[in-house]
Amino acid sequence: MPASGPFAVVGATGAVGSEFLQILQESRVPLDGLRLFASPRSAGKAVNIGGRDVVVEPLHEGCFRGTQVVFFSAGKGISREWAPRAVRDGAWAIDNSSAFRMDAAVPLVIPEVNGAVLDACRAPCIVAVPNCSTIVALVAVTPLHRAARVRRMVVSTYQAVSGAGAAAMRELEQQAHAYAAGQPLDTSVFGRQCLFNCFSHNSAVGADGYNEEEAKLLHESRRIWNDPQLRVTATCVRVPVLRAHCESIALEFEQPLSESYARTLLADAPGVEIVDDRSGNRFPEPLAAAGRDPVLVGRIRADWSLDAGYGLQLFVAGDQIRIGAALTGWRIAERLAPVICG
Amino acid sequence: MPASGPFAVVGATGAVGSEFLQILQESRVPLDGLRLFASPRSAGKAVNIGGRDVVVEPLHEGCFRGTQVVFFSAGKGISREWAPRAVRDGAWAIDNSSAFRMDAAVPLVIPEVNGAVLDACRAPCIVAVPNCSTIVALVAVTPLHRAARVRRMVVSTYQAVSGAGAAAMRELEQQAHAYAAGQPLDTSVFGRQCLFNCFSHNSAVGADGYNEEEAKLLHESRRIWNDPQLRVTATCVRVPVLRAHCESIALEFEQPLSESYARTLLADAPGVEIVDDRSGNRFPEPLAAAGRDPVLVGRIRADWSLDAGYGLQLFVAGDQIRIGAALTGWRIAERLAPVICG
DSSP states (O other), X not given: OOOOOXXXXXXXXXXXXXXXXXXXXXXXXXXXXXXXXXXXTTTTOEEEETTEEEEEEOOOTTTTTTOSEEEEOSOHHHHHHHHHHHHHTTOEEEEOSSTTXXXXXXXXXXXXXXXXXXXXXXSOOEEEOOOHHHHHHHHHHHHHHHHHOEEEEEEEEEBOGGGGOHHHHHHHHHHHXXXXXXXXXXXTTTSSOOTTXXXXXXXXXXXXXXXXXXXXXXXXXXXXXXOTTOEEEEEOEEOSOSSOEEEEEEEEESSOOOHHHHHHHHHTSTTXXXXXXXXXXXXXXXXXXXXXXXXXXXXXXXXTTSSTTSEEEEEEEEXXXXXXXXXXXXXXXXXXXXXXXX | OOOOOSEEEETTTSHHHHHHHHHHHHHTOOOTTOEEEOOTTTTTOEEEETXXXXXXXXXXXXTTTTOSEEEEOSOHHHHHHHHHHHHHTTOEEEEOSSTTTTOTTSOBOOXXXXXXXXXXXXXXXXXXXXXXXXXXXHHHHHHHHHHHOEEEEEEEEEBOGGGGOHHHHHHHHHHHHHHHHTOOOOOTTTSSOOTTOOEEOSSOBOTXXXXXXXXXXXXXXXXXXXXXXXXXXXXXXXXXXXXXXXXXXXXXXXXXXXXXXXXXXXXXXXXXXXXXXXXXTBOOOHHHHTTOSSEXXXXXXXXXXXXXXXXXXXXXXXXXXXXXXXXXXXHHHHHHHHHHTO
C-alpha cells in the first residue's frame, strides 16, 4: 500500500475529480502520498500529477488510513458507503455528492457564504458541498440576502452538459463533429440530441412536477441560509454548452434594496466578478466563466414588475465543475486547514 | 409591371418572408399574381413558388396597387415607410416589424388570443404582428389568464439565433463546421461565439437595464390583453439553437387556479400542444417545435413558492419563425378574409 499524504480523491478520473487534482496542483501544497481512487474500471490507470504518475486504486477497507482529507466525487452511492469509513479512518470527508446534503448532522457549506459553520467542526467529519446550481446562485445572491433578506427567488437555469459528467461533454463535442460530417449523432448520454437543442434537466421529476435539481435549489438554499421560510422556485434546463452554468434570477426582498447599493455589495463580494456592460452588451456568458474561479454577475437591474426597491434581477454564470464543485471543495479544505493541521 | 394577385411579400428572401411563402403554398390559395419584394440587393433574384419562378422586385411607388394583402417582414424602417403606402394603394398591411406595435391606432393581434379585434377593421389598414417571444408566451398563457387573471409573469427565454435572421442561422451552422475542422469561428453576426455559449439578447439595453426584447414582452402583453396593470418581467437570452424559442414562465394569479384545471384549459387551447411526460422526462424542446405550428407546453406545475393555487410554472417551445411570425401573419390574413373578400 502506498504511503499516505494529506490528500485523497475518490472519483479521481471523473470531471470534478480531475478538476480537483488540477486545483491541488495550482495550490502548490505538497502532494507526496496523494492517493487516487476510482471505480474498478479505472483502477490501475496512471494519472500524471506534476510530472509524476500516480496509480489509481480501487477503494478497499482501511484505504484512507493516514490520509487527512478525502475529496469524494464518485456519486452518492459511493459517498454513502465510503465517506463514513473515511471519517472512521481518521480523515475529513469533503463530499461533492448529494448523499449527505440534507443530513442535519452534516454541515452543508459554501465557504464564501457560510464558511463559519466549519469553525464548530473540531474532529474529522463529513462536510457536504452543495449542488452546483445552488453554489453558483448563492455566491452571487448572498450579499444581497444579507442586506435585504430574500423572501422569494425565481430561478431559470441554463446548465452545461458537463454537469452530467465528462461523458456528456464528449458526447456534445462528438455531436458537433458528426453534424459537420453529416453523420448520425450519438445520443447515448441524454437519449436525445443536445447540439442545437435545450431540454429540461435530466434528473427525476417528482409528483409535484419539480425535478431533483430544482428541489435541491430550494432545500439546500434554506439550509445554507438557515432560513426555512425562504421561497425558491426553479426551472432547470440543459443547454448545449460544454462547461459553466448560467442562471436567470429574480429576487424579491423583505427590505428595500436599491440597484446601486446592490452593485456596491456585489463589487465587494467574495467570489463575485461583475460583468455588466449595458452599452457594449457584454454580460455573463458560459464561455467567459469556463475554467475561471469567480461567479460572473450581470444584468443587474431593479425588477420593474415589483414595488420599487423590493425586487432585483440578475444573470449569472459560473464554472460548475470548478466553483460549482471542485473549487468549493478545496476552499472547504483550506478553511478547515487550521483544524486539520492542529 | 406584373399583374397583381391577392398577395405580396416584402422581405421575401428573409427567414420570415421565406416561411410566409412556404405557408402560402401549404394553404393552397391561388398564387397567381403573387408579388415578391426585397432590398435592391436581392431584387432580380427568382424564387421558386410551386414550380414557377417569381422574380423579386425592388419596392417602388405604387407597387402595391391591385394587391389585397401585403405581408411585411423587412425591418421597421421599411415598414414605417411602405406599410402606409400599401394601405394608400388599397391593400391590407400585415406587419411583422416593431414599427407599429405600440401605435394605439394599429391593432396588435395574435388570432388565437385577440383575433376578435380584427372584426372592427372594415377597410384596409395596418395590422401589427407581435414580437415572437410575446406570441409564444401568450398563445400558451392566455387560456390561464382568462380563467384566473395573470397578475405577474416572470419570463426567462432561451431564444434561437434565427430570431436575428437567416444569416445568424448560417453562422451558427458554420461555427459547428469550423469547430469540427479546428478552424477559426466566424462571429460577424453577434460578435461572439454562439456555439456552446449563451448570451444576453442582442437588442439594445435601456437605462432601466432591460433590453428591447424584454420591454416588448411587457408592453405588447399589456396591449394584447388590454391590461395596463399587468406586471411582466423578463430576461431574454440567446442559446445556440437554430430555430424555435423556449420560455420558462412563472405565473402569479389574481384568482386561484388548480394545476389540473390549467391542464384542462391548455388541452382545449387553440395553437397549444401539451408535451408533459414526467416519468419519461419528455417536455418541450426547440428541436421538437421547429418547423411545426403549435406552441408546445410542458413542465406544468403549481408554483410551490406561492400560496397554493395562486401560481403556476410552464416551460414552452414554439417555432419563432413560424408561429412567432409568419404563421401568425397568415392567420391574421385568414381571419380578415371575409372582410378582404367582401
